[in-house]
Amino acid sequence: MKLIKDILKSNPEKTLHLYLRVSTEIQQTKGHSLETQLKEGMRVSKKFKLDYMIWDEGAKSGSKNIEDRIVFNNLMYEVRNGNVKHIFFLDVSRASRKYEYEYLLLKTCYDYSVQLYDVNQKYDLDDDAQMMMLRLQSMFVQFENKQRRMKSIIGKRDHFLRGGWRGGITPLGYDTIERKLVINKEESKWVKKMFKMYVSGKTPTDISNLFYSKGVKPRKSKSGIFNIGTIQVMLKNEIYCGVDRMCDPLDKSVIHTYKGVPQIIDRKLFNQVQKLISSRRRLMHNTGKNKKSTFPVLLRKMIFCDCCGEMWGVRISHKNSNYVYYCRNRENKWGNRTPNRTIRKCEVKRSCNIPETDRIVWDTIIELNRESNILKEKDKTKILQPINPDQSRSWKQRFNYLEKQNKLLNDKKNFIYQQFISNDIDKLMLETLNKDLNSAYTKNHQEIDELKIKMDTKQQKDGFIDWVGKRQNRIKGMVNITDTNKKVEILKEFIDKVFINHQKDTNTFIIKLRLKLPLFNDKLVWNNKRDKSKGYKIKEGSYEITKQFNWVSNRPKKKD
Numbered sequence: 001m002k003l004i005k006d007i008l009k010s011n012p013e014k015t016l017h018l019y020l021r022v023s024t025e026i027q028q029t030k031g032h033s034l035e036t037q038l039k040e041g042m043r044v045s046k047k048f049k050l051d052y053m054i055w056d057e058g059a060k061s062g063s064k065n066i067e068d069r070i071v072f073n074n075l076m077y078e079v080r081n082g083n084v085k086h087i088f089f090l091d092v093s094r095a096s097r098k099y100e101y102e103y104l105l106l107k108t109c110y111d112y113s114v115q116l117y118d119v120n121q122k123y124d125l126d127d128d129a130q131m132m133m134l135r136l137q138s139m140f141v142q143f144e145n146k147q148r149r150m151k152s153i154i155g156k157r158d159h160f161l162r163g164g165w166r167g168g169i170t171p172l173g174y175d176t177i178e179r180k181l182v183i184n185k186e187e188s189k190w191v192k193k194m195f196k197m198y199v200s201g202k203t204p205t206d207i208s209n210l211f212y213s214k215g216v217k218p219r220k221s222k223s224g225i226f227n228i229g230t231i232q233v234m235l236k237n238e239i240y241c242g243v244d245r246m247c248d249p250l251d252k253s254v255i256h257t258y259k260g261v262p263q264i265i266d267r268k269l270f271n272q273v274q275k276l277i278s279s280r281r282r283l284m285h286n287t288g289k290n291k292k293s294t295f296p297v298l299l300r301k302m303i304f305c306d307c308c309g310e311m312w313g314v315r316i317s318h319k320n321s322n323y324v325y326y327c328r329n330r331e332n333k334w335g336n337r338t339p340n341r342t343i344r345k346c347e348v349k350r351s352c353n354i355p356e357t358d359r360i361v362w363d364t365i366i367e368l369n370r371e372s373n374i375l376k377e378k379d380k381t382k383i384l385q386p387i388n389p390d391q392s393r394s395w396k397q398r399f400n401y402l403e404k405q406n407k408l409l410n411d412k413k414n415f416i417y418q419q420f421i422s423n424d425i426d427k428l429m430l431e432t433l434n435k436d437l438n439s440a441y442t443k444n445h446q447e448i449d450e451l452k453i454k455m456d457t458k459q460q461k462d463g464f465i466d467w468v469g470k471r472q473n474r475i476k477g478m479v480n481i482t483d484t485n486k487k488v489e490i491l492k493e494f495i496d497k498v499f500i501n502h503q504k505d506t507n508t509f510i511i512k513l514r515l516k517l518p519l520f521n522d523k524l525v526w527n528n529k530r531d532k533s534k535g536y537k538i539k540e541g542s543y544e545i546t547k548q549f550n551w552v553s554n555r556p557k558k559k560d
Contacts, residue, residue, distance in 0.1 A: 001046050004053040007078060007526070008537070012085040016041070016050040016117065019075060019089055031526065032136075034058070037090045040119050044088055048122070052088075076105070077377070079112050081535035088117045153249040161510035163260050166246045168464050169219045171239055173264050181239075181261055188264045190216050191240060194231070195265050196414035199272050205268035235277065241270040296484040297325060298491060299360040299498055306501035306512060308346035315351065325500070350502045357500075360547050362487060364513060365494055368545070369475050372519040373538050402444045409441045494519070503548075512544040516525045520545045 004010045022033045026027035034056065045052040057071040078084045087109065109116060109125055116123040123130050160166045164179045173191035174181045194207050208226045211217075217224040238245070242263040247252035295316050303312040303328045313328045329346035369375055413434060420430045481487055499512040522541030527534040 001043070001049070004051050007053065007083050010051065010053060010083070012083055014050055016045040016048065016052045016086045016088050017055055017075065017078075017084050018042075018052055019055045019057065019072070019087060021072075022059050040090055041088045044117050044119065048086075048117070050086060073119070074376075076108050077106050079114055082112070083535075084114060086115050086117065087110075091118050092393065100283070104162070140174060157249060160244075160246050160258060161256060163258060165542050166244065169237075171237065172216075172219070172234065173240065174262075181244075183262045183264060187216070190214070191234075191264050194234065195240070195269050195273055198235055198276065199269065204228045207231050232277075235273055238270070240264045241267045278434075290544055295354070296358075297354055297359060298484065298487055299325065302491070302495065303498045303500055305348055306348060306499040306510070307348050308344040310343065312500065314354070316354075323354040325354055325357060326351035327530070347504075348500075348502045350509070352500060352502075356549060357509075357511065360549055361491065361495075361498065361513065364545055365491060366475065366478055368494065368515075368519055369478065372541070373522045373524045374517065374519050374540070377538055395451050395455050399448060399455070401560060402448050402451075406444050409437050409444075413437050508548050510548050511547045511549075513547070515543050517544065518543050 004015055018038065020034050020037045020041070038054065041054075042052060052266055055071050055075050057069060069438055075084065075087070080273055081085075106125065108114070114125070115123065156167070165176050165181050170176050170181070173188040175184045176182070190211065193210075197207055197210070198204075207230060208228060208231055211226050212224070216226075218226055218230060234240075239261055241265070242259060243263050244258045244262045246256045246258075248256055292543065295318075297314055297316075301311065303325055304310065305312060308327065308329050308333055310327060310329045312325045313331070315322065315324050315326055317323075327346055327348045329348075333343050365452065415435050416425070416430060416437075419425045420427070425433075478490065481490075494515055494517075495513055496516050497514045499514065501510045501512075502508075503510060518540040520542045523539040525539050526532055526536045
């Protein structure tokens with residue numbers, strides 16, 4: 001028995017692949033569950049005289065999307081390549097909380113003749129009785145998890161309605177005793193002071209400065225300073241006048257209210273503050289101060305200086321046609337209120353053009369999607385995901401039923417029209433009835449179209465599917481996106497941070513994109529170039545992409 005680190009050096013028939021996973025970070029760091037799984041896996045490999053290879057997923061919830069379980073998907077990929085024939089789970093029935101994982105695991109292992117192991121036994125998936133027992137165990141585990149979650153949700157809601165604290169950070173001015181809010185005498189004085197200061201004309205900045213000077217600190221803050229946003233949220237929090245609210249975890253449209261929280265301020269003072277907040281907001285809106293620009297910006301709060309490490313800001317002036325990202329080093333030095341925070345000297349004196357920078361970053365991410373082999377493999381796996389073979393029949397039955405219903409709806413429309421012609425119903429009644437029928441017809445037709453797509457996809461997957469064409473269409477769709485918010489969402493999927501520096505001698509900006517995955521210049525390596533039927537592996541690339549462009553001035557040209 002020995003540890004195998006490179007799957008290409010393993011013998012599939014003599015290697016047990018140990019899949020390790022826990023549900024939370026706490027289990028990973030404190031519960032030693034991963035260590036326990038590893039020990040049990042090594043014991044099983046020794047029992048069956050097999051070498052072992054470790055597949056450590058770390059802390060990943062079993063209820064998350066299947067695309068997020070990267071190690072699990074890679075393991076299934078190696079199964080399909082014929083490199084894995086034995087897999088160990090601490091408990092096979094608890095390998096996942098979701099049906100999709102269970103189906104993918106059992107279906108893939110069955111198709112490729114893989115043996116499953118846990119601490120108790122070895123499972124033969126060709127044995128119908130053992131396969132049935134595995135499925136039943138998994139169903140009971142999933143049912144048990146759902147019941148446990150439901151009880152927890154209901155318990156939390158009932159606890160709140162009985163006057164218990166709903167959870168989260170305890171508001172300033174309160175303590176929790178036996179899971180209920182009680183007034184903290186010392187902190188409540190400052191809460192009252194905060195509301196009275198605001199009514200007297202003081203700003204949230206004044207309140208924050210006073211709190212800091214008197215040693216009043218937020219519950220969780222490294223700096224020990226109340227930021228302006230926190231002060232504004234506290235001023236609008238009804239809990240201080242005895243009212244707490246909670247969204248029902250089972251029905252998000254229902255808001256539960258509890259009015260028995262110990263009061264720190266009276267309702268009259270609270271209402272005064274709310275009127276002042278509304279009036280000041282209207283004043284700021286009317287005068288144009290602090291009005292958020294609608295100019296499209298993709299990289300807000302994502303750019304950092306590669307020289308000093310400070311976050312870059314956004315400066316927009318429609319009057320001067322000036323749209324730039326700039327290093328906030330000097331601003332931060334001037335306004336630094338955080339004790340012991342050292343701001344390094346910065347050599348970057350230039351600001352960079354927003355449209356040009358955004359264009360380069362967006363084009364780079366599109367190109368990354370075209371070229372990355374890891375992303376190609378992910379798309380391929382997703383598009384070629386197996387479909388339940390029993391599903392197509394129920395789709396067809398539903399399809400036929402909906403078409404029959406639409407035919408009946410058309411017959412009803414004809415009948416109602418005949419009633420109108422014969423003066424049995426008036427025009428208003430005709431329009432009312434037709435509206436309901438048209439609504440039902442449209443809803444059925446939409447579902448029919450969705451079922452057509454599913455059945456066509458099923459038919460393609462049973463034969464040949466042009467996954468490359470579908471992938472190209474997806475990327476083409478990315479190129480055509482114009483909505484800034486959608487672009488930002490896509491960028492955040494791939495980019496962790498963007499670092500910018502300026503080269504004085506060449507007057508160019510250097511942009512470094514720090515990726516969340518090693519996608520740049522990853523490579524596809526064939527196991528045997530002459531015999532490509534033996535499969536391939538993906539070699540990870542770099543986490544960083546570097547681009548550069550000449551400095552673009554936003555200043556208008558001088559008139560001759």
